[in-house]
Amino acid sequence: MTATVVARRPVWSRPYLLGGILAAWILLWILFRGQATLPLGGAELTPLHERIGQAADAIDNSRNSNPLFLYFINYIRLFIDEFVTFVQALISRPSFGRPVPVIGWLGVVAVATAVALLYGNVRVALLTAAGFVSFGLLGLWEESMDTLALTLAAVLLSLAIGVPLGIWAGLSNRFNRLVGPVLDFMQTMPTFVYLAPLTLFFLIGPASATVATMVYAIPPAIRITAHAIREVPEATVEAGTSLGSTPWQLLRKVRLPLAKRTIVVGVNQTIMAALSMVTIAALIDAPGLGKTVLKALETLDVGTSFNAGLAIVIMAIVLDRATSAAGRRVETAHRAGRARGRLWRRVQVSVVLAVTAVLLYLSYVYVWAAEFPKEADIGSFVRKGADAASEWAQANLYVSTNGFKNLVTYGLLNPFEAVLTGSPWWLVLLVVTVTALVLATVRVAVVCAVCLALLVALGLWQDSMVTLASTLVATVLVMALGIVVGVWMGRDERADRVIRPVLDAGQTMPAFVYLVPILGLFGATRFTAILAAVVYAAPVATKLVADGIRGVAAGAVEAATAAGSSAWQTISKVQVPMARSAVTLAASQGLCYVLAMVVVGGLVGAGALGYDVVSGFSQLQLRGKGLAAGLAIVVLGTMLAAITKSAARRADAAAHGRP
Amino acid sequence: MSVSRMVGPRAVVLVAAAGLLASACGGAKVGESPSGAGSAAPAAKSCGALNLAINPWVGYEANAAVIAYVAEKRLGCQVTKKDLKEEVAWQGFATGEVDAVVENWGHADLKKKYIDDQKVALSLGPTGNKGVIGWYVPPWMAQKYPDITQWKNLDKYADLFKTSESGGKGQLLDGDPSFVTNDAALVKNLDLNYKVVYAGSEAALITGFRQAEAQKKPMIGYFYEPQWFLSEVKLVKVDLPAYTEGCDADAAKVACDYPPYELDKVVSKKFADAAGPAYQLVKNFTWTNDDQNLVAKYISEDKMSAADAAEKWVEANPDKVKAWLPAS
Amino acid sequence: MEGAPGLHPSNCEVTMTATSPAELSQPPTDEEPVILDVRNLWKVFGPRADRVAGTPLAELSRSELKERTGCVAAVRDASFAVRRGEVFVVMGLSGSGKSTLVRCLTRLVEPTAGEVLLDGQDIRLAGGKELRELRRRRFAMVFQHFGLLPHRRVLDNISYGLEIRGTGKDARGRRATEMLDLVGLTGYGDSYPDQLSGGMQQRVGLARALAVDPEVLFFDEPFSALDPLIRRDMQNEVIRLHREVGKTMIFITHDLSEALKLGDRILVMRDGLIVQTGTPDEVVGAPADDYVREFVRDVSRAQVLTLRWIMRPPGDGDALDGPELGPDVVIKDAVHTVLRADRPVRVTADGELLGVVGSAEILEVIAG
Numbered sequence A: 001m002t003a004t005v006v007a008r009r010p011v012w013s014r015p016y017l018l019g020g021i022l023a024a025w026i027l028l029w030i031l032f033r034g035q036a037t038l039p040l041g042g043a044e045l046t047p048l049h050e051r052i053g054q055a056a057d058a059i060d061n062s063r064n065s066n067p068l069f070l071y072f073i074n075y076i077r078l079f080i081d082e083f084v085t086f087v088q089a090l091i092s093r094p095s096f097g098r099p100v101p102v103i104g105w106l107g108v109v110a111v112a113t114a115v116a117l118l119y120g121n122v123r124v125a126l127l128t129a130a131g132f133v134s135f136g137l138l139g140l141w142e143e144s145m146d147t148l149a150l151t152l153a154a155v156l157l158s159l160a161i162g163v164p165l166g167i168w169a170g171l172s173n174r175f176n177r178l179v180g181p182v183l184d185f186m187q188t189m190p191t192f193v194y195l196a197p198l199t200l201f202f203l204i205g206p207a208s209a210t211v212a213t214m215v216y217a218i219p220p221a222i223r224i225t226a227h228a229i230r231e232v233p234e235a236t237v238e239a240g241t242s243l244g245s246t247p248w249q250l251l252r253k254v255r256l257p258l259a260k261r262t263i264v265v266g267v268n269q270t271i272m273a274a275l276s277m278v279t280i281a282a283l284i285d286a287p288g289l290g291k292t293v294l295k296a297l298e299t300l301d302v303g304t305s306f307n308a309g310l311a312i313v314i315m316a317i318v319l320d321r322a323t324s325a326a327g328r329r330v331e332t333a334h335r336a337g338r339a340r341g342r343l344w345r346r347v348q349v350s351v352v353l354a355v356t357a358v359l360l361y362l363s364y365v366y367v368w369a370a371e372f373p374k375e376a377d378i379g380s381f382v383r384k385g386a387d388a389a390s391e392w393a394q395a396n397l398y399v400s401t402n403g404f405k406n407l408v409t410y411g412l413l414n415p416f417e418a419v420l421t422g423s424p425w426w427l428v429l430l431v432v433t434v435t436a437l438v439l440a441t442v443r444v445a446v447v448c449a450v451c452l453a454l455l456v457a458l459g460l461w462q463d464s465m466v467t468l469a470s471t472l473v474a475t476v477l478v479m480a481l482g483i484v485v486g487v488w489m490g491r492d493e494r495a496d497r498v499i500r501p502v503l504d505a506g507q508t509m510p511a512f513v514y515l516v517p518i519l520g521l522f523g524a525t526r527f528t529a530i531l532a533a534v535v536y537a538a539p540v541a542t543k544l545v546a547d548g549i550r551g552v553a554a555g556a557v558e559a560a561t562a563a564g565s566s567a568w569q570t571i572s573k574v575q576v577p578m579a580r581s582a583v584t585l586a587a588s589q590g591l592c593y594v595l596a597m598v599v600v601g602g603l604v605g606a607g608a609l610g611y612d613v614v615s616g617f618s619q620l621q622l623r624g625k626g627l628a629a630g631l632a633i634v635v636l637g638t639m640l641a642a643i644t645k646s647a648a649r650r651a652d653a654a655a656h657g658r659p
Numbered sequence B: 001m002s003v004s005r006m007v008g009p010r011a012v013v014l015v016a017a018a019g020l021l022a023s024a025c026g027g028a029k030v031g032e033s034p035s036g037a038g039s040a041a042p043a044a045k046s047c048g049a050l051n052l053a054i055n056p057w058v059g060y061e062a063n064a065a066v067i068a069y070v071a072e073k074r075l076g077c078q079v080t081k082k083d084l085k086e087e088v089a090w091q092g093f094a095t096g097e098v099d100a101v102v103e104n105w106g107h108a109d110l111k112k113k114y115i116d117d118q119k120v121a122l123s124l125g126p127t128g129n130k131g132v133i134g135w136y137v138p139p140w141m142a143q144k145y146p147d148i149t150q151w152k153n154l155d156k157y158a159d160l161f162k163t164s165e166s167g168g169k170g171q172l173l174d175g176d177p178s179f180v181t182n183d184a185a186l187v188k189n190l191d192l193n194y195k196v197v198y199a200g201s202e203a204a205l206i207t208g209f210r211q212a213e214a215q216k217k218p219m220i221g222y223f224y225e226p227q228w229f230l231s232e233v234k235l236v237k238v239d240l241p242a243y244t245e246g247c248d249a250d251a252a253k254v255a256c257d258y259p260p261y262e263l264d265k266v267v268s269k270k271f272a273d274a275a276g277p278a279y280q281l282v283k284n285f286t287w288t289n290d291d292q293n294l295v296a297k298y299i300s301e302d303k304m305s306a307a308d309a310a311e312k313w314v315e316a317n318p319d320k321v322k323a324w325l326p327a328s
Numbered sequence C: 001m002e003g004a005p006g007l008h009p010s011n012c013e014v015t016m017t018a019t020s021p022a023e024l025s026q027p028p029t030d031e032e033p034v035i036l037d038v039r040n041l042w043k044v045f046g047p048r049a050d051r052v053a054g055t056p057l058a059e060l061s062r063s064e065l066k067e068r069t070g071c072v073a074a075v076r077d078a079s080f081a082v083r084r085g086e087v088f089v090v091m092g093l094s095g096s097g098k099s100t101l102v103r104c105l106t107r108l109v110e111p112t113a114g115e116v117l118l119d120g121q122d123i124r125l126a127g128g129k130e131l132r133e134l135r136r137r138r139f140a141m142v143f144q145h146f147g148l149l150p151h152r153r154v155l156d157n158i159s160y161g162l163e164i165r166g167t168g169k170d171a172r173g174r175r176a177t178e179m180l181d182l183v184g185l186t187g188y189g190d191s192y193p194d195q196l197s198g199g200m201q202q203r204v205g206l207a208r209a210l211a212v213d214p215e216v217l218f219f220d221e222p223f224s225a226l227d228p229l230i231r232r233d234m235q236n237e238v239i240r241l242h243r244e245v246g247k248t249m250i251f252i253t254h255d256l257s258e259a260l261k262l263g264d265r266i267l268v269m270r271d272g273l274i275v276q277t278g279t280p281d282e283v284v285g286a287p288a289d290d291y292v293r294e295f296v297r298d299v300s301r302a303q304v305l306t307l308r309w310i311m312r313p314p315g316d317g318d319a320l321d322g323p324e325l326g327p328d329v330v331i332k333d334a335v336h337t338v339l340r341a342d343r344p345v346r347v348t349a350d351g352e353l354l355g356v357v358g359s360a361e362i363l364e365v366i367a368g
């Protein structure tokens, strides 16, 4: 009995403590409002910014003299540039003195379809053919091929690095522990942040874009490969060892074959990650569809952005389905070949290869097979349709959308931002640290204090607070949406079946695409960025919540129902509390996604850190400030991740009955 | 795996034969007839490549469109357009990725770095366009509040410009973060009760002004000439403290209007040294603000492709184009 | 008989009692030389595991050790010897350390202390390459969960051991086919493991182990995952194979009837310690302690024990002209003769009278 009493007290007192902290904060805010808020105007720089700017200049100037550049970085850049250019020469750019790429549209469609057919199945092959043809029909053949080329190059390089590292991490616990946090960091860092520093080393162009994409795409490759290797049953490995296999034989003949299926899942994830990043890399002049969308963003051209977004989604679906099918095929392929006779398979393969070869040849030689016919164009209809829809929405939804915007902005965002930016910096630091102490551990509190102090040192305190305010407001909205929809999906199988594909599509759609119509509806405001962040983060959070609710033991729900709980009681007293660790995980993931997107919102009027980053890579004298802003975003992300991670751990422990 | 297995010879022959049969009645071959392949031009070898930076405003795009069109169609160059912001485009001079920037707005700092210090670029003289940057209000406001065009009176009207984004002050709408702007410093140094809010792009500014004029909503924002939109809505410029030589030297302390700009062309040293036909074209290129506005309007208002817009203008102005072509 | 159990002070008490019946009856393979000799073997899992053996810590019980140091002593000071051609069964409850013990013998688990002598050579001293050679040619193992490679056909699974030691394709194909026939899977060579039943899969495991023609075969609970009927089939299969190929076999099980059926000798483990080593009838007839007694309680003693275990010295009133039976006749088989005879059955060996067995003794065993 005493144990339960002891265990309960902190749970009860924590809300009181938090309430107290909040009250004290408001009080002190009223007292000290506007003091020590460390504002910094748009063009103003701190000495630190100037120094960072000078360092960046120094790097620029040493590009052709510093041995690190001469013998290392420049070679990497040249190699990647050549590699990408080569792939582009094959499928997207006029090359080798020809007015068209080496492989024309017919050839590309044929090769893609053949690959899907040989490694996947007929259905996927048809999907692939249709998908690739639709790129041409949308009038985006060349852009799509650029995106494909860049994605392929980045994926190949990512796998070339990621799979061996993943194998190593799978075999060595020590290495696994070592890379874990690095990968965490790579995945939580908003992609937007490392674009600028990368250009410093790899310049603008394919090399930077590829490296940026790799930074984002390698973690899943490493993680999933390591997981795959670890997943190989110990018994099988032991059997191999007992027969005297060398480590290399074990790897090649036992571990890798057994891990193959899961590794293909890793390939799939790597491709999806690369594809989503390649579009963002348009900011540093990565060629392809991302650029079309970005351009559309600059010209507020909803139709064009939707058209290009459609092409990206189609490409994502095709690549996803094709690699998934290949993954399923991995085990059965071999076997099917044996079962139905090797000869039959051989004939199949040869016919497919021969047809592909002929089509390739045609696309090399004949104009009609090389350049996608311009007459077959549905892109303009798509554009016009999307334009019309967006115009209608802007004309007719203005009142309600504007009302919603004002509600969130005046009701939630502005007060919040006022308190955060209006408080002296030491007050915020104090409040956050104490809150972290109450909610988490001493270690987390220290991390928070250090992070906030760093923000002060970086000279971007006020911008950071504005970004933080938007991030938190967006996260609240994401969680509200995620819990409502997630609970619904978790409880209702049919709802899940309908909503889940929508969420999947939302996740594959590159963020820029929906920025454009949201921008059209809400203008260049912080709310636009917040809404985009919600759209970006909600699918992940919702799915996690839904899975958590679904994972609540059926027995517990049944018992609650048997005890006469209403649906609301079941949800609020059984399902949500029991899914608490999933909900917390959703919040922490959501926060990560939101931060990444709020920063991109700097492009569309959200200002603050995101704007500093963008202006940093577009104006020389602001470069140091931009880089510092990138750092500030990382610092902010680290702080939020530390808090949510600790909260997640606590929720997990609570869910397992530990205090 | 199984893909690499031996190909059944009979099947291959069969399919190959079918394919060849199909190709026999196949149509134009690549490189055979220039019209078919689209862009293959006979003089490709003599001109070579032109890497053209495209900065993110439509006026620039108009310059680039016409130059690219002439270079491709008249000189047979291989033109690659690169969508880069200004600073990044200049970086491209150093790396050899960019040959020419065809509408440069001042940028004394970049000129110092790349022209004077690194010596990787040089200016090729004016484009003929005169640039003006400043704060503008829609015409209806200038009519209703005639004294608003004096900066000293701006505070009086600050309340009109309040929005959800401006935190209780008047909102001054700016464009793309990469544009030349002193606005934040100006607001601070002139002690105005305004806050700079970034629309993010030229298009967002235009949309803002268009709505403001149509719905008679108050708005004040950053804008510039030449800009085709000014022929649609005649925005009125607000007078800031007059520009004097050097009053904008320190970016953080600026308290005067923007200087008048003489827009010019900048090319990389490498490109200039090669002195090919494309170089001559860029060097000779000049036109007027009206010319640019026309092409810019084709592109952004009439939604023509850059190439179509350029073609339309070039067809209509053969003499001007002729003057740009290298003497041969 | 060097390295015989019972010579080591630490487990002196238990093993002494265990060995005493061994003097009564020697296993049939007594004359064969020792092939595997294990001395003072320790395996401790956990942080700084090597500080346990040979120190006062070694005296602690498993749970005390765990509490004090966080280490688990899976095998504690084990010593025993296996003779060539013998089927040597290791048994014990779950967690008693059987698997660990056997894996120590091939160094699939690295022992913490002690010696493992294969033909007098300590395999703990073998380098990586030597060890691989040992595993490739002299040892082979059959696992509870088969450990087959799902991506390879049955034939390729069987020939795996040959493949990794570099045997040519044809040779290993031939050998694999032979093995396939030997384990009764003729015709299944092109199937994949998951297309076979559990019993068939374990036959593949067996064939794979036999393919490399090892001297010693290790079985770690090979039939636990199979249903009883198939298990019986497989046990018979092992008996048949043992007769045909005559390999030394070390066989782990926690199923006593299996141990009794297959084992020439049985080693009983508890909490990492060896509690008893002896022939099946010794284990059943003279359990070393309550643990073993509990183990063998439900065994039908009549099926296991021989007349040697129930004969009594001829008393004064005994008529010594009853039927004659050997001392190693299992009681079950003697029931008929004893109960039908109207005088005690004489137990004789080489013409010498060892004792007599009457209906009273027989009935006592059968009753319980």
Ligand SMILES: Nc1ncnc2c1ncn2[C@@H]1O[C@H](COP(=O)(O)OP(=O)(O)OP(=O)(O)O)[C@@H](O)[C@H]1O
Pocket: C045, C046, C072, C073, C074, C092, C093, C094, C095, C096, C097, C098, C099, C100, C101, C254
């Ligand atoms: N790798 C390991 N790390 C730590 N402890 C281990 C390890 N392997 C085994 N143990 C411990 O050693 C003890 C003996 O385990 P072992 O697997 O040898 O038992 P077993 O007799 O084979 O049991 P079972 O009949 O369940 O297979 C157990 O307490 C187990 O927890």
Ligand SMILES: [Mg+2]
Pocket: C098, C099, C100, C220, C221
């Ligand atoms: Mg075991």
